[in-house]
Amino acid sequence: MARFCDFNVPYSENTENLHQIVEMAIKLGYESVALNCCVTPGTKKGQAAVPSPPKPVELSQATLAPLMAQRKTFQQLTRLTAIIETNEQKYKLNPNNPPVNTYDILAVQPLNMKMFEAACHDLEVDIISLDMTQKLPFLLKLTPIKRAIARGIRFEIVYAPAIRDSTLRRYIISNATDLMTFCKGKNIILSSQAEKAIELRGPHDVANLGVLFGMNQAQAKDAVSVNCRAVLLHAETRGSAVGVISIERIMKQTPGVISVERIPPASADKRTLEKDSGEDPPGKKPKMTAQKKIK
Amino acid sequence: MKRIVSKGDAPYYYLKVLLEFEDKTMAVDVLTFRTVIMKAMMSMYGEVGAAVQIDILKYEDKTISAILRVAGSNMVKLWGALTMLSYYDEKPCAFRVHQVSPFLMAFAASSRQLLLHTE
Amino acid sequence: MSLTLKVDLSPPRSKLVIEKSSFDDEKSRHRKNVEEHYFNHKMELFIPGCAELPPSAQAVFDMSDDFYIIKDLPLTELINKDFIENFVKKGSLYMLSHNTHIDKHNVYAVLPTGKLILSVHKDTYEELGLVGQPSQFNRKVKRKFVVEVDLTQDIFVPGKKNYERVKKGFQRTELKADFLLSWKPRGTRQSAGPVLSHFEDSYRCDRRSQVQQTNKHTELLLPVVNSSELEESDDGEWCTAREWYEWLGAVSCGINCNEAPEHYISRYSCPKPNKLTATAVRRSMTGFIAPGRVWAVLEAVRSDMRDNQCPSPWAALTVHGFADSPVSWARREHGFHHGGENLYTLLIFRDSTYWLFQAVGTNDICP
Numbered sequence: 001m002a003r004f005c006d007f008n009v010p011y012s013e014n015t016e017n018l019h020q021i022v023e024m025a026i027k028l029g030y031e032s033v034a035l036n037c038c039v040t041p042g043t044k045k046g047q048a049a050v051p052s053p054p055k056p057v058e059l060s061q062a063t064l065a066p067l068m069a070q071r072k073t074f075q076q077l078t079r080l081t082a083i084i085e086t087n088e089q090k091y092k093l094n095p096n097n098p099p100v101n102t103y104d105i106l107a108v109q110p111l112n113m114k115m116f117e118a119a120c121h122d123l124e125v126d127i128i129s130l131d132m133t134q135k136l137p138f139l140l141k142l143t144p145i146k147r148a149i150a151r152g153i154r155f156e157i158v159y160a161p162a163i164r165d166s167t168l169r170r171y172i173i174s175n176a177t178d179l180m181t182f183c184k185g186k187n188i189i190l191s192s193q194a195e196k197a198i199e200l201r202g203p204h205d206v207a208n209l210g211v212l213f214g215m216n217q218a219q220a221k222d223a224v225s226v227n228c229r230a231v232l233l234h235a236e237t238r239g240s241a242v243g244v245i246s247i248e249r250i251m252k253q254t255p256g257v258i259s260v261e262r263i264p265p266a267s268a269d270k271r272t273l274e275k276d277s278g279e280d281p282p283g284k285k286p287k288m289t290a291q292k293k294i295k
Numbered sequence: 296m297k298r299i300v301s302k303g304d305a306p307y308y309y310l311k312v313l314l315e316f317e318d319k320t321m322a323v324d325v326l327t328f329r330t331v332i333m334k335a336m337m338s339m340y341g342e343v344g345a346a347v348q349i350d351i352l353k354y355e356d357k358t359i360s361a362i363l364r365v366a367g368s369n370m371v372k373l374w375g376a377l378t379m380l381s382y383y384d385e386k387p388c389a390f391r392v393h394q395v396s397p398f399l400m401a402f403a404a405s406s407r408q409l410l411l412h413t414e
Numbered sequence: 415m416s417l418t419l420k421v422d423l424s425p426p427r428s429k430l431v432i433e434k435s436s437f438d439d440e441k442s443r444h445r446k447n448v449e450e451h452y453f454n455h456k457m458e459l460f461i462p463g464c465a466e467l468p469p470s471a472q473a474v475f476d477m478s479d480d481f482y483i484i485k486d487l488p489l490t491e492l493i494n495k496d497f498i499e500n501f502v503k504k505g506s507l508y509m510l511s512h513n514t515h516i517d518k519h520n521v522y523a524v525l526p527t528g529k530l531i532l533s534v535h536k537d538t539y540e541e542l543g544l545v546g547q548p549s550q551f552n553r554k555v556k557r558k559f560v561v562e563v564d565l566t567q568d569i570f571v572p573g574k575k576n577y578e579r580v581k582k583g584f585q586r587t588e589l590k591a592d593f594l595l596s597w598k599p600r601g602t603r604q605s606a607g608p609v610l611s612h613f614e615d616s617y618r619c620d621r622r623s624q625v626q627q628t629n630k631h632t633e634l635l636l637p638v639v640n641s642s643e644l645e646e647s648d649d650g651e652w653c654t655a656r657e658w659y660e661w662l663g664a665v666s667c668g669i670n671c672n673e674a675p676e677h678y679i680s681r682y683s684c685p686k687p688n689k690l691t692a693t694a695v696r697r698s699m700t701g702f703i704a705p706g707r708v709w710a711v712l713e714a715v716r717s718d719m720r721d722n723q724c725p726s727p728w729a730a731l732t733v734h735g736f737a738d739s740p741v742s743w744a745r746r747e748h749g750f751h752h753g754g755e756n757l758y759t760l761l762i763f764r765d766s767t768y769w770l771f772q773a774v775g776t777n778d779i780c781p
């Protein structure tokens with residue numbers, strides 16, 4: 001379902017604060033949040049490159065009561081954002097390695113052109129997040145962005161820093177509109193990165209910000225709902241050829257006759273099959289990636 | 296029989312908003328409230344933004360909530376400015392936009408608030 | 415591919431239709447308009463010049479009219495043979511799923527015409543295996559579908575292919591929801607009791623009454639309108655229909671329009687020319703209101719005006735639809751963008767002319 005999501009709630013040890021943020025998210029009408037762990041892998045020798053995913057915030061009955069009355073559920077996910085600068089760091093991000101594979105969502109923040117191109121072209125990630133609060137360290141180019149869109153990767157724009165400070169706001173608006181010229185409002189997710197509960201904004205308000213960033217009305221609303229859902233679907237089928245191929249089949253079939261042709265899985269991944277592709281482009285690209293994997 | 300159909304951009308948009316402070320004891324009168332909005336517009340769009348006519352049709356100082364009216368063409372800008380506001384007088388705060396509509400009449404009812412609890 | 419970005423800051427689209435006609439006109443659509451707006455959340459009657467509602471209107475408001483809420487009802491119950499024969503075919507049944515947001519969840523409704531409307535997400539649609547149309551509002555990326563099932567069809571009985579297909583679909587997907595329900599048996603004046611006892615044994619049912627509220631205004635400025643002219647006059651002798659509509663909205667929201675505050679705060683005040691009235695009454699009803707009730711109020715007000723029970727120059731009846739209903743009028747698809755407006759106002763004049771204002775939000779088809 002296209003529920004409202006905020007896929008960037010920074011995880012911190014300050015549980016009290018984190019609790020407040022999650023509670024505020026529920027109050028504002030979000031039905032799904034992702035606790036985000038931001039790491040720079042492999043900085044020190046011998047140290048685990050990636051921490052294990054955070055535990056969900058425990059919510060009191062009182063917080064959940066209004067949701068229960070409306071028959072809604074609240075979902076807490078975990079997300080890993082890796083800041084990558086070198087090839088070595090890139091390799092640490094193999095999605096099949098624990099604990100990377102225990103996260104629900106995988107994101108990267110490339111610091112240079114080379115890593116950006118790698119992320120767009122062949123890294124197995126769900127979200128590419130750029131630090132938009134400063135001048136981007138490289139120029140955006142159409143080709144890698146087009147490739148990333150074709151692979152179903154989403155670009156993230158965060159809004160909380162823009163609320164915090166007017167200089168950051170200037171950079172974010174400038175970088176966001178810059179990104180928008182390339183991706184035409186498609187494949188964007190808007191999330192908060194809020195450090196305090198008061199910095200969170202309601203999903204409709206965020207959608208309206210999307211319009212200021214250059215999306216149209218429908219795209220802007222998708223950026224806090226449908227596109228987030230698509231990120232999750234992408235995450236579930238990531239690295240598994242089975243999932244990707246089943247998407248193709250079902251889309252071409254007439255409704256009513258549902259049969260999934262299973263192709264012997266290349267990897268031993270036994271994730272559940274998802275029946276909806278969400279926004280995945282119906283072109284041939286997912287299929288080609290899949291075939292490559294089978295070989 | 297005569298029929299007038301107006302499609303597309305409405306002349307006015309209405310916003311039902313609430314200003315929330317981290318410090319719940321803050322008291323704000325209507326003039327200050329207007330100034331908060333003006334400053335929010337100013338910091339986003341400069342003098343041109345500050346000059347946009349915004350009408351406070353109704354104000355409740357107990358809850359710091361209001362019904363605003365703005366020209367349709369400025370609605371997205373005003374909403375954006377309200378969203379971006381984070382401080383007033385060094386105090387952290389946030390605008391919560393409850394309802395947005397091109398029809399003032401629509402604020403008289405809100406079926407999403409119809410909660411029927413059986414407990 | 416050009417690399418320019420056009421930032422379009424225009425607000426979401428909306429539609430307002432204003433119609434002037436007469437109740438006596440054979441082609442008048444007022445009856446259709448009331449009866450085909452199936453799911454009403456709030457009805458409000460505003461009569462200037464009276465301190466109390468006139469007698470017949472008062473009587474209609476006082477009539478008890480309950481609706482029901484049924485919890486966790488599986489959709490298979492809606493195609494139950496007994497249910498269709500005893501209720502769908504023997505009266506006007508209104509059912510709407512409750513607490514389901516049409517932009518986020520699946521929404522179901524049963525129209526009094528016997529149509530079951532499902533507005534479902536793509537994955538549910540595919541699992542359901544029934545034929546439907548993609549939603550009008552996102553045709554490029556098909557993500558919501560509208561499925562219609564005609565419950566009253568003679569061939570829609572157990573054993574027939576179509577029936578079994580629908581049943582299998584509902585069983586497979588295990589769709590269920592809380593439903594608001596209102597049922598008016600045809601002909602007789604009997605109550606909706608049987609429909610409750612039909613569900614009571616297996617599901618949790620609740621009886622609810624409409625919430626009523628009366629507001630009285632004193633010393634209120636009324637905009638002057640000319641029943642035969644919607645647009646503005648050359649010499650400013652009357653207000654336009656749009657100005658009047660905004661003013662009525664202001665009154666309904668409890669905004670004081672008599673005097674304009676400081677220019678810096680607001681420039682809005684009652685449109686000119688206007689006239690002072692000593693008193694005015696506003697009565698509202700909130701809940702799940704069947705169109706029959708709205709029609710009864712409309713008839714009552716008209717008869718009161720004919721009998722000179724109130725000295726008012728006009729009366730206004732506003733009806734708000736459910737924001738998350740899958741249809742607005744008849745079978746016109748309805749959706750939710752930043753607000754799911756679908757409401758109408760009837761401005762009733764003494765000379766039996768009326769103005770009809772129909773307002774719909776972004777995801778809607780022009781009424």
